[in-house]
Amino acid sequence: MNNESNSNELEPLNRAERESHEVIDNGPSGFASQLKGFWVTFRTMFKKVNTVQYPEVKEATAPRFHGRHQLNRHPDGLEKCIGCELCAWACPADAIYVEGADNSEGERFSPGERYGKVYQINYLRCVFCGLCIEACPTRALTMTNEYELADDQRQKLIFEKEDLLAPLRAGMLLPPHPMYPDADDQTYYRGEVPGASPLQENIAEPNK
């Protein structure tokens, strides 16, 4: 074993020796050839600039860029995540931590029985491979184009569910609230729920 590792170490040295050849130093080059070199630099000054003055100027990313994750909502505001942990299972970097829990009649966060009670992504670990969003059976987890994920404390780079949840848009109600009248989880998955109904709002009030 020892011998083996030794020969491995020696190998690159031997090769370098074999391949090396003498460098001939001719002293500084002539003025003309220097001018020729600087001409390239000079010419480039008048070309179109590719870099931008980040962070003052920001460029849009490619549309399918893998950025920060987002936990999506159904049109009425209920969460799509069912806490199944399939994303955590798929993650090669072990960056996701999920704990599921029961939806109860009084406290409903998602259609169906189960929702994600704890949801964390550790951006110190995530390699933005996107395997998690491929695994998600409900399209709850997608990736946004947001790439500014730097901070000065490790703690702050573990994103909690609140940090990852999509914002409430028009027609959405903040869960917990009951399902759309007469709808069940199937209706939700088929995309038949248009948005929160006033009925839901009334019942949701006391929970807020």
Added chain:
Amino acid sequence: MSIQEIKNQEITSSQGADSAIEMITIIVDGFEVSVPKGTLVIRAAEKLGIQIPRFCDHPLLDPVGACRQCLVDIEINGRKFPKPQASCTIPVEPGMVVNTQLTSPVAEKAQKGVMELLLINHPLDCPVCDKGGECPLQNQAMSNGGGESRYEGVKRTFEKPINISSQVLLDRERCILCARCTRFSEQIAGDPFITLNERGALQQVGIYEKEPFQSYFSGNTVQICPVGALTGASYRFRARPFDLVSTPSACEHCASGCDMRVDVRRGKTLRRLAGDDSTVNEEWSCDKGRWAFKYEHRDRLTSPLIRNESGELVEASWPEALAHAAHGLSINRAAVLVGGRSTIEDAYGYSKFARIALNTNDIDFRSRTSSDEERNFLAALLLGKSVTYLDIDKADQVILLGFEPEEESPIIFLRIFKQVRKRGLKVSALAPFTSRGNEKLKATVIKNVGNEVEDISKFALTNRSVILVGERLAEVSGALTAALKLAEQSGAKLAWIPRRAGERGALEAGAIGNLLPGARQVADPKARQDIERAWGSGPLPTQTGLSTDQILDALHKGEIEALLVGGVDPGDISASAIDGLRKAFVVSLEIRNSAMSEVADVVLPVAAVVEKSGSFLDWQGRARKFEAAVTNSLHRSDVRILSILADEIGRPINLGTVEKAAKELASFGDGSSDQKSALASLSADQAKIKEPGKNQAILTSWRLLLDNGSLQEHEPNLAGTAHPCVAVISDDRANRLGVVDGDLIKISNSNGEIILPLQIGDIDPRAIWIPRNSENSRPLLALKSATHSLVSVVKA
């Protein structure tokens, strides 16, 4: 799943090998295999390592052939079955040639077809299903199913999920109708609480609507359900298999000694499963062992506490607390009370600590009603050969004395029930009434409260009979002696079954006043010398130590001024125990805040079972070793803390680790040489109870499996299946009082009263039975007596 089952089957089949067994050779997939006559084809294939897919088959349940997943091609002496056959129902026969899915395209096609049919109505629930990731249906659909479904119709749906009990949920859509759960409940538990209803596509598991679901074993159905149709309410949606770190463990709840598996996620126990030990719990456990573990992370003590000048317990540092404890224990005359829940290593620590650090034999592990007769009985008992579960399997008769197996040691109940069902084992019980457990065991119940000693001598036994004595028999003076005599005269095997997991171990570790480690008599000078030599200590105290009751008495009188306690609830001993403790300097080693904290002067936090290693001795005397499941805990085992405390006192016991304690204790061996003296000091007279007058009754009680026990706190789902808390009285008495089932009655004496709904039962007409430690029924505290005393019984 199946590896476990294979292993199990091998053990069970090798057990039957007393008489010459006829072997049959068959060919499976071209390989020859010899198996005992009667073996099922599916098992014969397992022996070769050939796994036939299956759902309903379970080695401990009778075969039914319900799921049809195990179809194989079978040919006997060249004659082929026209269609593939279910290998889990067909026993091997000479000349049999079996071709499984591996070699027969017909069998493979049949299995794929069955799988496709099973999946037609199976919902796409995997992401929300607790079984996902450890599901035999998922696995076998991958290994033995077709890739695509051809079904385009609408799946059958049911309302999701329904509660079978407060702790078991049923999702009928997921059920594949394998009947494992119904067979378990009927064949193993003897509580037919669920059944298969309806037929065809609508067939479903249902509950008996009229009978309440109160099985103590329902958790096993969750474990054996091959899909996620039955799930446990407390584990629901909590984790996936890949989150869990599983550690083999042992159950701390009773002396049955179940093998357990603890599943921990991030330092927290999320579930426990029954382990597989065919010589003990087979593959089962009771619901308490499975679901009572939240005590591990509720109300835990995190730092030592000291009572300050103003009488409040305040947090202190370890050095400060240890110094304070050491001071208090060394300047006063001190005694030790060890709870019945300690591991054998911890009990040994207490035992050695008492002898060396405190120089006393005043130590007792019996934190319950106990007697001196019992102490001698226990010393004498260690002489006898040990009795095991296998003896129950072979017994011609089982006698239950002061012992209610279903409530006090449930796996023994299952074992007896198995034999009752299989071969009509004869069971007799000496008990105040015919309990539900007795009914299931078809036991002959001798109901004669107050004359137990006389009745014990009347049993006619042989040397194949087994006498199971519960710890409660100690409450009847003379009864233990009578039981011992009965065993001696008839040659029957006698076993003592404590309720708590640690008592048998504590006994052998010498955590009792009359015995030293290794069952050596304190009174025997040679035995003392043995121990002195092994410990390298000075002379050991020579006087037989005080018992629990005597220690408490001495506390009251001020003869003992300091006490070291390890996990004791004073309410378990007597109503006045706490007052005695108040007077003394008490050092308490505890895992949680408890009643003891009220009176303790120093509280030292110790590790719970999941956080430490150690072993319990079950009732058979068999060590149930376990390792720490939570490895990064800062808590330490009692024995380690005792060792530091002894150093602090200046009389070291040198038991720095659990391993060291185990090794040292093992090196003593069994020193129970001469116990004649213990036997001789037994007496067989029963104290007479006055005949109850009108409106009076003789009180009897025992603890229910699920009750107010402190290790069951914070488990509402579990508590939901406790047996009802009722007082049992006879028909006669009910008529006299003019009450019917469910009416409230008042049980009282000069100390207090208990009001309970009544249930008319087959009870000794002079007696009344109530639960000993349930919500509204704690007779030891309310009436200052738990059994064999007169109480008045009137309509409330």
